Amino acid sequence: MTARALFPDVASLWQETAIDPPVLNPLEGDHQYDVVIVGGGYTGLSTARYLAAKGLSPVVLEASRIGWGASGRNGGVVSAKYRLPLSRVAARHGLEMAQIMRRLSLESVEHIEELVTAYSLEAAQYRKNGSLHCAHNATSLAYCAQEAHWLAAELGERSLHVMSARQMQEETGSPDFVGGVLDTGGGLLHPLNFARGFARGLKAEGITLSESSPVTGIRRVTNGVVVHTSHGTVTAKQVVLATNGYSTLTSATDAVRQCVVPFRSAMLATEPLTGQELQLLRHARSYTETRRMMRWFRMAGDRLLYGGRGAFGTDDSSTAYEALHRAMIKQFPTLAETAISHRWSGLVALTVDSVPQVGRLDDRVVYAMGYNGTGVAMSSYIGKHVAEVVTGSAPELGLIWADRVRRIPFYPLRVPVVRLVAGWYQFLDAIGR
Numbered sequence: 001m002t003a004r005a006l007f008p009d010v011a012s013l014w015q016e017t018a019i020d021p022p023v024l025n026p027l028e029g030d031h032q033y034d035v036v037i038v039g040g041g042y043t044g045l046s047t048a049r050y051l052a053a054k055g056l057s058p059v060v061l062e063a064s065r066i067g068w069g070a071s072g073r074n075g076g077v078v079s080a081k082y083r084l085p086l087s088r089v090a091a092r093h094g095l096e097m098a099q100i101m102r103r104l105s106l107e108s109v110e111h112i113e114e115l116v117t118a119y120s121l122e123a124a125q126y127r128k129n130g131s132l133h134c135a136h137n138a139t140s141l142a143y144c145a146q147e148a149h150w151l152a153a154e155l156g157e158r159s160l161h162v163m164s165a166r167q168m169q170e171e172t173g174s175p176d177f178v179g180g181v182l183d184t185g186g187g188l189l190h191p192l193n194f195a196r197g198f199a200r201g202l203k204a205e206g207i208t209l210s211e212s213s214p215v216t217g218i219r220r221v222t223n224g225v226v227v228h229t230s231h232g233t234v235t236a237k238q239v240v241l242a243t244n245g246y247s248t249l250t251s252a253t254d255a256v257r258q259c260v261v262p263f264r265s266a267m268l269a270t271e272p273l274t275g276q277e278l279q280l281l282r283h284a285r286s287y288t289e290t291r292r293m294m295r296w297f298r299m300a301g302d303r304l305l306y307g308g309r310g311a312f313g314t315d316d317s318s319t320a321y322e323a324l325h326r327a328m329i330k331q332f333p334t335l336a337e338t339a340i341s342h343r344w345s346g347l348v349a350l351t352v353d354s355v356p357q358v359g360r361l362d363d364r365v366v367y368a369m370g371y372n373g374t375g376v377a378m379s380s381y382i383g384k385h386v387a388e389v390v391t392g393s394a395p396e397l398g399l400i401w402a403d404r405v406r407r408i409p410f411y412p413l414r415v416p417v418v419r420l421v422a423g424w425y426q427f428l429d430a431i432g433r
């Protein structure tokens with residue numbers, strides 16, 4: 001089978017509006033580097049940047065093209081958010097742990113600006129317009145308002161503002177929300193341009209990135225590893241696995257596949273809006289709902305983008321896109337006649353405790369993954385810490401540090417279990433619980 005058939009182009013709005021990709025040749029022949037990074041998404045790129053800053057020679061091996069995974073397909077929402085609320089982190093692990101987790105998430109958002117400046121990533125169109133969490137019922141509003149007050153009182157958070165139903169209608173143009181919480185710290189970017197610009201910058205710094213180079217095997221040898229691709233090998237001291245929701249692409253990453261459950265997330269883009277519809281989401285923030293089966297939306301130019309759960313299982317399905325489209329029209333009834341120009345999906349990686357994981361499998365293999373669908377900022381930043389792990393330090397990573405491999409329990413049953421949980425969540429959402 002050809003590489004194109006194995007890794008088809010993603011029919012996304014990002015793909016259509018992207019800057020040219022950097023020219024990155026496949027790995028051919030036998031080479032030597034200090035560290036091999038498997039996966040050319042934000043995690044792999046940021047790891048390469050910080051390893052090189054430490055004077056090591058990294059090589060990134062990407063099975064397809066830079067940003068072909070979640071990093072080139074996502075909603076472009078930059079936020080300092082984990083799936084696990086910080087009040088719950090504090091209740092389970094203490095206030096100090098919540099403070100560490102908050103610091104890391106705020107740093108990850110600030111770090112986006114650092115990358116934009118360092119690599120002149122104007123094409124990433126980063127805008128720090130804030131993100132709005134939209135409550136779909138009174139119970140959810142009470143819950144988010146309570147979390148916002150807790151964050152202000154306990155962690156000194158100053159960027160959150162509770163909004164009324166009227167303000168929400170003015171902000172979003174949708175009659176669907178009873179209130180919400182605005183975080184003035186978040187932002188939006190063009191995800192594929194961010195990935196491509198970042199890769200171009202690394203290449204200009206002399207870092208080697210190889211595309212169309214799926215890693216097919218990792219073999220331990222004296223003092224290191226030999227990493228195999230279809231047309232070459234790299235001998236290195238260590239490997240970093242940065243394959244996230246795509247860790248089942250080849251058996252080379254079998255050792256981490258049970259750390260995450262891949263979950264398909266889907267997106268729709270409308271045709272350019274005109275007239276009154278252009279008033280929707282007019283502050284150009286990112287918007288997420290409070291439903292358990294969360295949906296999110298944003299503007300990209302004059303199009304509205306709408307995202308949510310994709311198909312279950314390994315393949316995309318038009319049924320899932322149609323369900324998403326119906327949800328969009330319910331939330332934005334004035335879009336009923338607006339055509340959808342693009343629809344696409346990608347895999348996010350869920351973890352057992354809803355926080356990302358950075359860990360060490362053994363003295364040669366480090367891994368970083370599991371952003372639970374909110375990894376734009378964190379995965380672009382995590383490499384700074386992964387580089388510390390590779391060089392033998394112990395970075396302060398709070399719950400993100402996996403002192404033991406946290407595997408998904410009953411992993412072989414993941415598909416029916418995810419379906420069951422999603423169905424239960426949808427039921428709770430439907431009855432307003």
Ligand SMILES: Cc1cc2nc3c(=O)[nH]c(=O)nc-3n(C[C@H](O)[C@H](O)[C@H](O)COP(=O)(O)OP(=O)(O)OC[C@H]3O[C@@H](n4cnc5c(N)ncnc54)[C@H](O)[C@@H]3O)c2cc1C
Nearest residue numbers: 039041042043063069070071074075077215346374375376
């Ligand atoms: C549709 C969608 C919308 C999202 N929206 C948002 C959002 O708005 N905000 C947000 O914060 N997060 C969002 N996310 C999540 C975010 O995109 C991810 O957390 C982030 O991109 C993870 O980056 P990564 O580098 O770890 O993984 P990926 O970008 O998935 O990269 C993994 C790479 O590994 C490669 N690979 C796998 N196996 C091999 C192998 N054997 N050899 C070589 N290469 C290999 C794959 O080809 C892939 O390119 C979204 C995700 C999706 C799918």
